[in-house]
Amino acid sequence: MTSVPGKKHAATEDVISRVLRVGVTASLALISAGSLLSFVQGGGYGGDHSEVARLTGTGGAFPRNVAWLVGGLLHANGQAVIVLGLILLIATPVVRVAVSTAAFAQQRDRAYVAITLVVLALLGVSFVLGKAG
Amino acid sequence: MTPLGFTLIVLGISYVAGLLGSLVGVGGGIIVVPALTLLMGVSIQKAIAASIISVIATSSGAAASYVSERITNMRLGMVLEVATVAGALTGAYLAAIVSGKWLFMTFALVLFYTVWTMLRPKGHRIEPAPDPLADRLALHGSFFDRSVGQQISYRVSRTKLGLAVGYVAGVASGLLGIGGGVLKVPVMNLAMGIPIKVCTATSNFMIGVTAASSAAVYLMRGEVLPFVAAPVAVGVLLGARTGARVMGGLHSGAIRVIFVVVLAVSAAQMLLKGLR
Numbered sequence: 001m002t003s004v005p006g007k008k009h010a011a012t013e014d015v016i017s018r019v020l021r022v023g024v025t026a027s028l029a030l031i032s033a034g035s036l037l038s039f040v041q042g043g044g045y046g047g048d049h050s051e052v053a054r055l056t057g058t059g060g061a062f063p064r065n066v067a068w069l070v071g072g073l074l075h076a077n078g079q080a081v082i083v084l085g086l087i088l089l090i091a092t093p094v095v096r097v098a099v100s101t102a103a104f105a106q107q108r109d110r111a112y113v114a115i116t117l118v119v120l121a122l123l124g125v126s127f128v129l130g131k132a133g
Numbered sequence: 134m135t136p137l138g139f140t141l142i143v144l145g146i147s148y149v150a151g152l153l154g155s156l157v158g159v160g161g162g163i164i165v166v167p168a169l170t171l172l173m174g175v176s177i178q179k180a181i182a183a184s185i186i187s188v189i190a191t192s193s194g195a196a197a198s199y200v201s202e203r204i205t206n207m208r209l210g211m212v213l214e215v216a217t218v219a220g221a222l223t224g225a226y227l228a229a230i231v232s233g234k235w236l237f238m239t240f241a242l243v244l245f246y247t248v249w250t251m252l253r254p255k256g257h258r259i260e261p262a263p264d265p266l267a268d269r270l271a272l273h274g275s276f277f278d279r280s281v282g283q284q285i286s287y288r289v290s291r292t293k294l295g296l297a298v299g300y301v302a303g304v305a306s307g308l309l310g311i312g313g314g315v316l317k318v319p320v321m322n323l324a325m326g327i328p329i330k331v332c333t334a335t336s337n338f339m340i341g342v343t344a345a346s347s348a349a350v351y352l353m354r355g356e357v358l359p360f361v362a363a364p365v366a367v368g369v370l371l372g373a374r375t376g377a378r379v380m381g382g383l384h385s386g387a388i389r390v391i392f393v394v395v396l397a398v399s400a401a402q403m404l405l406k407g408l409r
Contacts, residue, residue: 013200013201013203013207014201016200016207017197017198017200017201018197020193020194020196020197020200020341021194021197023193024190024193024194024197024370027190028190028366028367028370031362031363031366031367032363032367034359034363035140035363035364035367038359038360039136039137039140045136045137045360051135051136052134052135052136052139055136055139055358055360055361056139056173056174056175056176056179056358056360056361079359079360082359082362082363083359085363086186086348086352086357086359086362086366087352089186089189089190089193089348089366090186090189090345090348090349090352091345092189092193092341092345093189093193093341093342093344093345094342094345096193096341096342097211097214097342100207100211111269111270112208112211112270115211115212115215116211118215119211119214119215119218119342122215122218122219122222122346123218123342123345123346123349125222126218126221126222126225126345126346126347126349126350127349127350127353129222129225129226129350129353130225130349130350130351130352130353130354131353131354
């Protein structure tokens with residue numbers, strides 16, 4: 001969009017810039033708050049060196065279902081707050097792509113609507129692929 | 134080591150990684166992964182997953198500034214993203230089926246390559262060629278270069294090569310938890326005819342979405358441990374911000390030397406770990 005100057009394009013750039021900035025700041029705030037909460041709550045973070053081995057999990061995977069996340073958030077569980085921050089951080093570039101799709105649609109730029117939709121579709125696949133793999 | 138001690142040390146290491154990385158123009162992931170595996174005993178899969186999260190944070194943060202300063206070529210970024218995201222998916226998929234041994238060795242290879250790109254003389258620019266694809270997608274652009282105080286126009290060539298290299302950079306990113314700018318930027322600059330500042334800005338722009346796709350795979354697979362990923366993300370981002378602020382006032386020559394030594398030592402260690 002740098003190649004075609006114009007008022008609408010300028011606005012798109014500012015919207016995208018703001019989406020990225022707000023997304024990163026908000027998610028980092030959640031991640032920091034969740035970490036502090038985890039230490040205050042103890043629950044695993046308060047233990048000794050054997051806890052580090054467990055937390056850096058040589059063995060199993062970390063729970064990643066919606067029920068765990070929602071339940072954790074309702075109890076203000078520190079790790080659940082961190083995971084919410086991580087999800088927001090991953091969502092930030094996705095929202096950026098969606099914003100540009102909308103902007104291209106507004107400019108009736110079909111080729112770029114298609115290109116950004118392909119990127120969005122690939123991002124959708126990545127969530128499914130992770131769940132399956 | 135208590136969980137608090139671990140968190141503080143990882144926070145410190147990540148801060149230094151983000152700081153050094155931004156000073157020499159490399160992402161933090163390339164230092165964070167060796168540090169987590171070699172110094173902190175984290176498994177390489179978990180280290181890669183934590184690193185890719187921090188890559189989203191730093192590249193999106195930097196991209197926000199470049200986009201608002203109109204340096205990023207967003208159209209080019211979105212075209213090449215198709216390739217980098219497809220590559221990242223491939224890489225994240227491969228990460229689940231290859232053993233840790235191979236991850237260590239491949240990572241060592243990329244580290245050695247990075248050291249080499251930092252030591253070699255700047256490559257020669259390849260003559261621009263007509264590129265109908267770049268014309269059709271209106272990829273050519275211009276930006277205001279503050280260092281010379283004028284608007285610089287440029288034409289993009291070899292878009293297909295850019296897509297191919299973007300795919301490879303995406304695979305490396307998804308497989309190893311790094312941004313992949315090291316692989317893309319030289320080709321964009323020397324073969325595609327794009328000014329270096331635009332390359333850096335556009336590469337950062339793409340890295341956010343590239344890393345997001347592989348991070349989603351790692352997250353859904355349960356490889357992203359909040360306990361490890363949290364201090365890495367916060368540390369690298371804060372370090373990179375400090376780096377961007379102090380950039381002008383520092384002797385970058387000495388920093389580069391330190392950086393090259395750290396990378397070379399890490400590369401050797403990672404290789405040994407892979408061979409064992």
